[in-house]
Amino acid sequence: MSHNIIDKIDAGQILNETRLAKGLTWRELAEQIDRPVVWTVAALLGKHPVPKVNAVRVGEILSLDDEVVSALQRQPYRIADAGLATDPTVYRFHEAIDVYGQALKELIHEEFGDGIMSAINFSVDFAKQEAPQGDRVVVTLNGKFLPYQW
Amino acid sequence: MSHNIIDKIDAGQILNETRLAKGLTWRELAEQIDRPVVWTVAALLGKHPVPKVNAVRVGEILSLDDEVVSALQRQPYRIADAGLATDPTVYRFHEAIDVYGQALKELIHEEFGDGIMSAINFSVDFAKQEAPQGDRVVVTLNGKFLPYQW
Amino acid sequence: MSHNIIDKIDAGQILNETRLAKGLTWRELAEQIDRPVVWTVAALLGKHPVPKVNAVRVGEILSLDDEVVSALQRQPYRIADAGLATDPTVYRFHEAIDVYGQALKELIHEEFGDGIMSAINFSVDFAKQEAPQGDRVVVTLNGKFLPYQW
Amino acid sequence: MSHNIIDKIDAGQILNETRLAKGLTWRELAEQIDRPVVWTVAALLGKHPVPKVNAVRVGEILSLDDEVVSALQRQPYRIADAGLATDPTVYRFHEAIDVYGQALKELIHEEFGDGIMSAINFSVDFAKQEAPQGDRVVVTLNGKFLPYQW
Amino acid sequence: MSHNIIDKIDAGQILNETRLAKGLTWRELAEQIDRPVVWTVAALLGKHPVPKVNAVRVGEILSLDDEVVSALQRQPYRIADAGLATDPTVYRFHEAIDVYGQALKELIHEEFGDGIMSAINFSVDFAKQEAPQGDRVVVTLNGKFLPYQW
Amino acid sequence: MSHNIIDKIDAGQILNETRLAKGLTWRELAEQIDRPVVWTVAALLGKHPVPKVNAVRVGEILSLDDEVVSALQRQPYRIADAGLATDPTVYRFHEAIDVYGQALKELIHEEFGDGIMSAINFSVDFAKQEAPQGDRVVVTLNGKFLPYQW
Amino acid sequence: MSHNIIDKIDAGQILNETRLAKGLTWRELAEQIDRPVVWTVAALLGKHPVPKVNAVRVGEILSLDDEVVSALQRQPYRIADAGLATDPTVYRFHEAIDVYGQALKELIHEEFGDGIMSAINFSVDFAKQEAPQGDRVVVTLNGKFLPYQW
Amino acid sequence: MSHNIIDKIDAGQILNETRLAKGLTWRELAEQIDRPVVWTVAALLGKHPVPKVNAVRVGEILSLDDEVVSALQRQPYRIADAGLATDPTVYRFHEAIDVYGQALKELIHEEFGDGIMSAINFSVDFAKQEAPQGDRVVVTLNGKFLPYQW
Amino acid sequence: MSHNIIDKIDAGQILNETRLAKGLTWRELAEQIDRPVVWTVAALLGKHPVPKVNAVRVGEILSLDDEVVSALQRQPYRIADAGLATDPTVYRFHEAIDVYGQALKELIHEEFGDGIMSAINFSVDFAKQEAPQGDRVVVTLNGKFLPYQW
Amino acid sequence: MSHNIIDKIDAGQILNETRLAKGLTWRELAEQIDRPVVWTVAALLGKHPVPKVNAVRVGEILSLDDEVVSALQRQPYRIADAGLATDPTVYRFHEAIDVYGQALKELIHEEFGDGIMSAINFSVDFAKQEAPQGDRVVVTLNGKFLPYQW
Structure with missing residues (x-):
């Protein structure tokens, strides 16, 4: 041992x-x-x-x-860290979901039907986009649509 | 009136x-x-x-x-809705940030320096990506990098 | 309208x-x-x-x-109801997850790999099981395994 | 000692x-x-x-x-772990109760009367169900019905 | 209707x-x-x-x-009322459990084994006990012992 | 020292x-x-x-x-332990107060007047009551009535 | 009615x-x-x-x-109002207890023994004290000492 | 160092x-x-x-x-201790403010005007008052009135 | 009336x-x-x-x-609005205090002594500062220093 | 290493x-x-x-x-410290935002348009202002206006 x-x-x-x-x-x-x-x-x-x-x-x-x-x-515990969520760099992502989450829900239901974007069959891409007025952070969330399916 | x-x-x-x-x-x-x-x-x-x-x-x-x-x-109050955040379709976005937020913070600091992705000078794109194993939701977050600048 | x-x-x-x-x-x-x-x-x-x-x-x-x-x-908001969760009949289900959730996580990872039981591609069955010492409630949760898949 | x-x-x-x-x-x-x-x-x-x-x-x-x-x-303290409850593998079980808990309460009352499914006189079974579109996690909760009995 | x-x-x-x-x-x-x-x-x-x-x-x-x-x-929802729990007359009961709950747990395990006092197969008696130094409230909780029984 | x-x-x-x-x-x-x-x-x-x-x-x-x-x-700090309160053996006592606390308040006011059952001038008795259908836990709370008295 | x-x-x-x-x-x-x-x-x-x-x-x-x-x-519910507690005029009283509460506990135990100041057998006096550098609010809390008494 | x-x-x-x-x-x-x-x-x-x-x-x-x-x-951090606030001896002070805080606010405004009792320019006195029916704890809060003054 | x-x-x-x-x-x-x-x-x-x-x-x-x-x-209740605090325009002010509050405390103690900046004997000024790289919001908090004074 | x-x-x-x-x-x-x-x-x-x-x-x-x-x-985590926020010297700043935050939001929108004061492109100045009735703490928050800009 x-x-x-x-x-x-x-x-x-x-x-x-x-x-x-x-x-x-x-x-x-x-x-x-x-x-x-x-x-x-x-x-x-x-x-x-x-x-x-x-x-x-x-x-x-x-x-x-x-x-x-x-x-x-080893297999992880993926515990949500309430402290980390207040770090300004991380907070902006949660704020974006607070502001646009309802709109994303509407569009998922409109274009895919009743269900969710999987956060498991899921990838995230991170890129730096150069722009004249200041570089931009581009984060792409890509998850399989999962319909509510009994 | x-x-x-x-x-x-x-x-x-x-x-x-x-x-x-x-x-x-x-x-x-x-x-x-x-x-x-x-x-x-x-x-x-x-x-x-x-x-x-x-x-x-x-x-x-x-x-x-x-x-x-x-x-x-009219000008809105953009209040975070704690109830909405528990809706499964919205929750998956917060969960994704809980799992990948620290990694995004690391990469922002590595590739841009100390700062944040703005959630104000910011846009979100929503797309449906067809795939043989099931269509995918693609959400792109695009925000200006703002360096901590005194 | x-x-x-x-x-x-x-x-x-x-x-x-x-x-x-x-x-x-x-x-x-x-x-x-x-x-x-x-x-x-x-x-x-x-x-x-x-x-x-x-x-x-x-x-x-x-x-x-x-x-x-x-x-x-209409499409629903599936908001988690914190009050309802304290009703004794509902609370027992959450308590069971609090007591056995870690064991279920261990077994999912052991027998399926890193991933989750979907709560979307998912069904619940409810049955009454007669037993000499008192009838039993039998609730079967049946969800597709979703592997963390990038 | x-x-x-x-x-x-x-x-x-x-x-x-x-x-x-x-x-x-x-x-x-x-x-x-x-x-x-x-x-x-x-x-x-x-x-x-x-x-x-x-x-x-x-x-x-x-x-x-x-x-x-x-x-x-030794006798345990079975403390509910609020952190663990945010692990995605465990969270899906709580989410399922949040979505279907009211329905389970309705059916318990309809088919058994006023009372609860015991989480003490209680067992949990875990099985892997093979299926062509992906294996499924099957969790069976089996608890004695306890009527409110003064 | x-x-x-x-x-x-x-x-x-x-x-x-x-x-x-x-x-x-x-x-x-x-x-x-x-x-x-x-x-x-x-x-x-x-x-x-x-x-x-x-x-x-x-x-x-x-x-x-x-x-x-x-x-x-009608069948009730027995929701815990967080406001009511702060009323001084009700608070004293919760405080008593906060102070003596661990002792009650020790004694239940010692004298009955691993399990709980049921709050469902359960009655409460209320009595007024006269005493020279001031009357006393006597509340008797009487619940069936339920052993953890798989 | x-x-x-x-x-x-x-x-x-x-x-x-x-x-x-x-x-x-x-x-x-x-x-x-x-x-x-x-x-x-x-x-x-x-x-x-x-x-x-x-x-x-x-x-x-x-x-x-x-x-x-x-x-x-030594003199103690009698801090309420929020974790302990989720242990099933302890939780049942709090649940009983959540369900019957309002009734106890009504009866205290009806039979004693405006006031509380003291949790300080107070004792708790614990007994095992044998019963054919299963032994019972009997907990008696006995507290001096304290009238609101200016 | x-x-x-x-x-x-x-x-x-x-x-x-x-x-x-x-x-x-x-x-x-x-x-x-x-x-x-x-x-x-x-x-x-x-x-x-x-x-x-x-x-x-x-x-x-x-x-x-x-x-x-x-x-x-009518008999009141004396519910603690969490909103009111943030009003600056009320908050200062809670802050004073947060800063001096431990000292008051020490002195109660030192001079009276193990117990509490009753908030039921209790009065509050309010007075305005004139002072050259500005008038003062004087609030006197007067509660019967209740010893922990089994 | x-x-x-x-x-x-x-x-x-x-x-x-x-x-x-x-x-x-x-x-x-x-x-x-x-x-x-x-x-x-x-x-x-x-x-x-x-x-x-x-x-x-x-x-x-x-x-x-x-x-x-x-x-x-050294200069202190005067952090409010949420655990300590549940100790019965300390809790009674917070409960007294919960019950009488609104009345104190009314009287401060009536007799002093819009403002607060300072918790900084402030003293607390502690005394034991002997009484035939049981000694009393007397706590006097004495704070300078501060008017809202722009 | x-x-x-x-x-x-x-x-x-x-x-x-x-x-x-x-x-x-x-x-x-x-x-x-x-x-x-x-x-x-x-x-x-x-x-x-x-x-x-x-x-x-x-x-x-x-x-x-x-x-x-x-x-x-009329005299107001100045209740802190937890919802409003999540509005992005208001949140940035709280975030600034979360990031710089400890530094402000250090400097208040260093330059004034043990005490606080009053939020009652207090004014706030708001100004628009034009700047080539984008106009700036300038908010000036001006509060009387209040020493801890027994 | x-x-x-x-x-x-x-x-x-x-x-x-x-x-x-x-x-x-x-x-x-x-x-x-x-x-x-x-x-x-x-x-x-x-x-x-x-x-x-x-x-x-x-x-x-x-x-x-x-x-x-x-x-x-090293790059910091800027975690909001809930304990520190209760220190009286720090609390007054949060209280000021609770009382005046809505007014600041109104004025930002009126004079700048829909957007925020950045807490990242941002500086804080601290000064001691002498005054006959007591010295004053002057804290100036200066942040770039960021318009909501898609």
Whole structure:
């Protein structure tokens, strides 16, 4: 029985510190393991179980200890963090849903029928769009439509 | 002094019932007033002040009473609706932010610097993506990057 | 423009009073419209849009006004009702999830992989099981497994 | 006086890590102690006092320390974990109750009378149902009806 | 279809006003319908469905309208009232549970085993105990022990 | 200045573990110090200051360290534990107050006048009542009536 | 059965408007019914049942309708008003308790023993103290000490 | 740089334990430093910065370590403690404000004008009033009236 | 007794609609009654009692009914509106305090001593600052320092 | 990989203690690094990433360890601290927004149009204003107006 169990969240923080110390960007790390960048950041910070091949590769790139590599592979608890939701950078996303969520619901029902956009069969893309009046953050949410189906 | 003040939220509900009774989709209505579809739904349901020219045009299309047309133009309170946030169709968007919000924060800081994606200088696009394993909802959030700037 | 808009929740209450006055059980009503019983109760009380054919048939059986029949067909807001959750009959279900939810999560991940039981592609069955020491309520939740799939 | 008191929750985590390290599934473990699988997972993670014979047997199978075996047998506090309730895999169960709880209450009262489904004289079954369009999670809640009885 | 549906809570308030106007105590009313006094007050204020024979008798005693007598018989929602819980007379009961609840849990487990005192197969008795230093309120909670029983 | 200050809650947990290890029931312990059993459990778990004579006696019976004996005598903070209130065994008591609290308030006012049942000049009795259909938990709350008295 | 039941809170508001319209101060009104001023304001605004003699006298002074006079005499619900607690004039009192409550608890225990200051056998006095640097509000809380007494 | 930083709250607890061990009452301590007793208890438990002369004197009287004496002098955070507010001895003060706060607001406005009683330019006095029917706690709040003044 | 009591909040809404209908800005209205602009808006929307001379003048300018003019003069409840606090325009102010509040506290203590900035002896100024990269909102909070003074 | 990771909040506390021990005011420190004073306090306490040149300079001035200097430069989580918001010195700012926030919203919309004052492109100034009746705290919030712009 292992005496060095590390929590996934702690593993993610250790990984992140190491990444910063090595001067590696998230995007470079994502490219090196050939995975989408938002998935990579979320997974390495503890929101997804990292497949063994990716976890081992990240461990090699960053010279992580085995228990960190092991923790990355474990199944997560994806607990909503009420504190984090007040960070201004994160809050703007929730505010956008508070303002436009009803409109999105109307359009999903109008164009797809009664149901939801899955947050499980789902991906997020992140891009930087250059613009003369200031660069723009472009986040694309892409989820399978799931009809209410008895 | 007007004795027929209608609340913006009530005005939006009357408008929506009328729209459904006439068999007009949100997308058709948006095209007729030549405005983006998510903006149109949100604004007509009370989340934005509707410019006079658009409000009057919508009033003509749907044969709305003057006080409804007037209410559409008023400045809104954009109150977050805690009940609505539990509707499954809306909840999935908040859940996605709960799962991926930290990753989006990391990437904004990595690629843009310390700051936020504006939810004010901001647009949302909604699209239906056909796919063999089931159609997909594609929602694109596009906001100007605002650096913390003293 | 209709001047007799009835809220779906109010429509459900009118329907329910009428059903009780006529001495018709939910199960009989479900059979007459040939739909599953839990779906029927939930939908007629406002949690689902009722297909036109079912709504019209229910309207005939219960002699409901047109605006009630119309309200049944509208798209619902499925808002979580914090008050209802404290009713002892409803609370026991939440308590069961509080006690066994972690175990269900462990087993879903063990036997299906990383993902969820859908609450959308989902049905609920309700049965009475006779037993010598007292009858038992048997509720079966049946949802499609959705793997986290990027 | 023992100086090695281990919390039941901590004992469950140690047990789980050891189980994973040994490559033993929950279902295999449940079979080896001849107990239902949902009960086994819940109890070993700290939600029930484990009878001595089962605790000792689990201790042998997993080579657990005595204080872990002892902790498994203690009476638990079954505190509702508000954080866990936001994990998407667990949340779907609460959402299902939010959507269908009122219907279940109606049917319990209609078919059994005024009362509740016990969450104490109660069992949960978990099964995997294979289906051409994707496997399904089947969770059966089975509780004794308790009439309000003065 | 009845057009005079009265809410159970409203029915209870009408009943109570009428009772006070007639100068009838709760205890007298309970005796006249031959039911326990705490049950009678709770049920007539809307916490229980009142059996038809009792509801009709109360209606006669207090000359209540038919829709009130009818409302008394309906199945209740027993929603916890967070406001009421702050009334000093009610708060003291919750405070007593906050102070002594853990001790009651210890003793239930010690003397009965793992389980609960049912709040459904349950009665409450209320008595006035005369004492030289001031009369005392004596409330007896009597519930069937329900063992956790899979 | 003492360097071995133990928190009252921690002292109670040490005491309880020791008690269990010695196979002594709460009731036996209460008899040995000649105090009511609910008071004894509550006080030894930290809800009351234990008089020196009782604390010393308990220390002797259980061979507790001096700082534990000392902690038992300190004045407590009787903080309401929101987590504990969700434990099913404790929750049923709060639920009973939620269902019957208004009735108790009505009867207190009817039979005593405007005022409360004291939770300070107050005792709780716990008993096991044998019954053919299952043993019953009987909890008696006995508090001095305190009239609102300016 | 009375058809003109007025809520105590509403009765208090009607009374207050009438009082203001007549230019009568609370202190004058208290003197005219020979009751303490804080009691008078609280009771007439619905926090206490007003004895018949006082209610009738107030009704005469202010020419109140009978149903208002009747409402004043009813037993109140003394619900804590979370909104009112944020009014700056009321908030300062709660803030004072937040800052000094622990000190008051220490002193009550030191000088009286384990127990509380009753809020039931309790009076509040309000005075204006003139001072060169600005007048001062002096509020005196006077409650019977109640020892924890089993 | 000091390596022995002690938190003000921790400093207060150490001070209090030492005080109790030495058998010194709060009132005696307050007299020895010639400060009001409620201020003394609050300040020494961490709610106020203690002037150096008082902190040093208390340190001498109780033989406190330098870092405790230093901590007493630091500026506090006066965070409202939601747990403490549920302690029965503290709760009664908040309950009194919940019941009489509106009346105090009315009287402040009537006798002083629109404004508040300051909780900053403010003192609290604590006294024991002997009475034949039981001693009374007398707490006097004395705060400067501050008019809303633009 | 007046039968036309209007709530201050409702009075403010009527006033505001009338003002908009007349095309009068808040700033023009403030100038016409010679009061600061932020005070004027807040007071006319119900946050302050409006002095009679100002209320009457506003009534003349806007041709308001007497009961509106009367309501403006009444003492307000200044209840914090949790919904309004989520409106994006208002939220940014609370966010600024969440980010900079601790720094403001440090500086108040450093430069003034232990105490607060009064929110009662307090004014707010609002200005538009033109700037090449976009106009700026300048809000100046000006409150008397109040030292903790026993 | 660094084994001496310090949290930004902890780094801020160490820095502050060192600053106090050295008798350096925040304003002096701000001047020495030539940055605005409110920014300096907020940033050094962990609310902003401190540019390397400023962090190194502060490290020299205060002789801070390298890991503290490093922590100062990291990207922060700007979590709203609900406890801090109850500190009286901080609370007054939130109260001011609760009282005047609606007025500020009205004026922003009237003079700028539909939009917000940015809390990101934003600065805060702090000044002491001497006045004969007591010095005043003057806090100036200065944020770029951001129009809702699709």
